[in-house]
Amino acid sequence: VNEKQLRRRAYALREAMIEMTPPLVLVAEDDDDVRRLVATALRKDGCSVIEAADGSALLDHIGSALLFGNVRGELDPIAVVVSDIRMPGPSGLEILAHLRRSDIGVHVVLMSAHVDDAVRADAERYGADALLAKPFDIDELLDIVRRGLPSVGLRPDPASASS
């Protein structure tokens, strides 16, 4: 086996490992109860979830996930961002605008208890993939997130998801 073949095998193995990694979902919500519900449901659905209690923490987590994901060779390490619109620090809309300006490929689901025409227009203008009015049905949120996940067929069975 020559060096070229070894490299090819290592690359294929890395690609396979990346594909088998549970999709990473970042959840930002300042209401602990809602965040816990959303994060638990997503984890049990086979996702890897990082929680943020405000906009600043979400931005930090986005930066870290992109940095370490890219180091591992992942082009789009964050599958989905689920974010409240109104929360301390940068709002969900501001973070969405930042993501789109930076051309970061990520599916963004916004949540708000104050959904009106202006919020809908802003969400659409900034390129949100979905806007969910609170209170929402957790199954509806899971469906929306699943639609945003890449390589759905490779997602682990929820039974094997431990976190």
Next chain:
Amino acid sequence: MSAGRTAQAAEIASLRLGYARSLPERLGCLRAAVLAWGRAPDDGELLSRAESLAHRLRGTAGSYGFAAFSATAGAVEDALRRCRAAGTAGDETMAVIALALRAADDFALEAIAILEAGSPPPAGRAEGVSTLPHTPVEEDV
């Protein structure tokens, strides 16, 4: 239902039960906030606190599947907003708030009892525990 789905449902059910058990205390906080504002109706901060608590209960309880409870919390929030708009706390509005809080108490107790029994609510009963999707509450503003 697969083992994974069963585990998922059990985890969510456990979260819902925990949240349901916290509802009486949360309602107590809301009631105390409304009473405090009722004693000092000119205090905008007290009104904001009561509004905020009602608003949060409306959204969070609804997302946990407690539709009727969410609707009653929403009625309190809407009444408080009307008071803010009118610049006064009318007797009629305060009566609406008191009624809604009593109804929310009942819904919370019913929800806890049903979830602790571990059985789904029978059709047409258990307004506090709705199977999803929940019944819509008044439009959020």
